[in-house]
Amino acid sequence: METVKNFTDVLLDGDQDKAWEVVMNEVDKGTSTEDIFYGLLTPAMVEIGQKWQENEISVADEHLATTTCDFTLARYKHEVLLPRIQKKPQDQGRALFFCVEKEEHDLGIRMIAQIFEENGYKVRLMGANLPVEFVLTMAVNWEPDVIGMSASMLKQGERVPSYIQRLMERFEQTELLIGGRFLSLPDQLLDKADDSKMTIIQEGSELSAWMAARVEGGK
Structure with missing residues (x-):
């Protein structure tokens, strides 16, 4: 390469x-x-x-x-x-992606969205800087199977636990993926989040493994 x-x-x-x-x-x-x-x-x-x-x-x-x-x-x-x-069915489920409020760096989440599309998911990508209320509204209307969020710097990453709480209170069966550079920072604040309701994605191999496990488990 x-x-x-x-x-x-x-x-x-x-x-x-x-x-x-x-x-x-x-x-x-x-x-x-x-x-x-x-x-x-x-x-x-x-x-x-x-x-x-x-x-x-x-x-x-x-x-x-x-x-x-x-x-x-x-x-x-x-x-x-x-x-x-266009040559394969989009039958793996629905996936909704966004960056948390004040997060303007959406390149990573756009890559993830494209990977999901290639792997047979119907995708809605809401992009950068999205307050949680708008995420909830979209998710209620569209009913995704997977919700993915991203944050880059610690200041934006601090918002992630509240997003997790709000989303999981409303969508108990929805799988939640968390990604972004803030996860590599020593002060990231996910230690109190319910890890049974989310998956942290820091490397591409982790996303590939998650997708493979979901297929093996029948979604």
């Missing part, structure tokens, strides 16, 4: 055509969606975030790279995934 460093440089250059070429090279080699997302796009964006935090790049550089990655992900959905999705 193209090195993360090379792909990072492509994103920082804002070269949409080159970014797409790199991704399509992987598709042509048979690289899975999960490996492209977790092995290329995600680590490249993490590296870019670290460069910004360490003042190695400007906020303008970070925004250009993010926009280029957003373009690549959107194009992947329409040119690669949609033909695959």
